[in-house]
Amino acid sequence: MKLVIGDKNYSSWSMRPWVLMKHFGIPFEEVAVQLGEPDTLASILKHSPSGKVPCLIMDNGASVWESVAILETLAEQFPDVPMWPRDAAARAHARSVSAEMHAGFAELRTNMWMNIHASFPGKGATPGALADVARVDALWSACLDQYGGPFLFGEFGIADAMYAPVVMRFNTWQPRLSEAAAAYARRLTNAPAVQAWIADAMHETHTIDYYETPA
Template identity: 70%
Template sequence: MKLVIGDKNYSSWSMRPWVLLKHFGIPFEEVMIELLQPDTKASILQYSASGKVPCLIGGDGVPVWDSLAIAETLAERFPQHAMWPRDATARARARCVSAEMHSSFGDLRSQMSMNIRASWPGRGATPGALADVARIDTLWRDCLAASGGPFLFGEFGIADAMYAPVVMRFNTYQPEISAVAQVYVARVNAHPAVAQWVEEAHRETHRIPSYDV
């Protein structure tokens, strides 16, 4: 399989399936395309008609774009791995939590974009972004209380991968969050796949000035 991604420092959507594949030890070839370059869209279009990353190319050559669609596809193709919880009730909740991350939190995305190398405490703290932070904090606390941890639904899975870029944002902007959420942030940061992504983001040489201002 091939996974087409953007810069690790900036591409939150790319981070999700990459971390998932790494965690479950599923072999894949990484194709990294630098974002906001003159040839970026043309390079992505070689793999995905959407012109966006990420995109998974399976052994059958069929492209699957969109991070949540990729996660669902991986769960189908590798049922031996509990990417979704095995329990039906927990699985339904995990899907809801993941879909909410996928479709919501627009203020957080726009005001606190992912930039792993940056440190901007307090920046982007608009009422809308802080409302998104509060909702995410509540989601995390509810999931952890129900599952008992250590991750949102017990073991690391799709829901945790979906929220890993949020953890990166919290690292950068440091909004006020609950003690329970702080522990979860630390746990995700310490996860080997997440730590590898962060390490590689710091080693990248490509910079996007408009994202770094």
């Protein structure tokens, strides 16, 4: 399989399937496209009909785009790998938590974007962004309390992959978190697959001006 991704420093959606596949040892070829360049769209359209990353190219040549569709496809392709919780109720909960991440938190996305290189403590703290941070904190804390950690549903899975870029944002913008949420953010940051993504991001030299200048 091939996974088409954007810059590891900036591309939060690309991070999700990459981290999941690395964590579970699913082999793939990485196809990297620099974002924000004149030829970016053309380069992505060679692989992804949406013109966006990430995109998973299956062994049969089929394209799967959108992070959630990729993650669900991987769970289907590798049913013996515990990407979702085995318990049906926990699995429904994990799907809800993941879908909320996919569909919500617009203020957080807009005001506290992912830039792993950067440090913008105290910036981006609009009322809407802080409300999103509070919801994420409450969501993480509830999952950790219910399932006992160390990750959201016990062991690392799709829900954690969905929130890994949020942790990268929190590391950069440093909003105040509860003790439970901050500890989870540290654990997820230190997960080997996440550390591998961060290491690659730190070696990138390509920059996008917009993401280097906080409001």
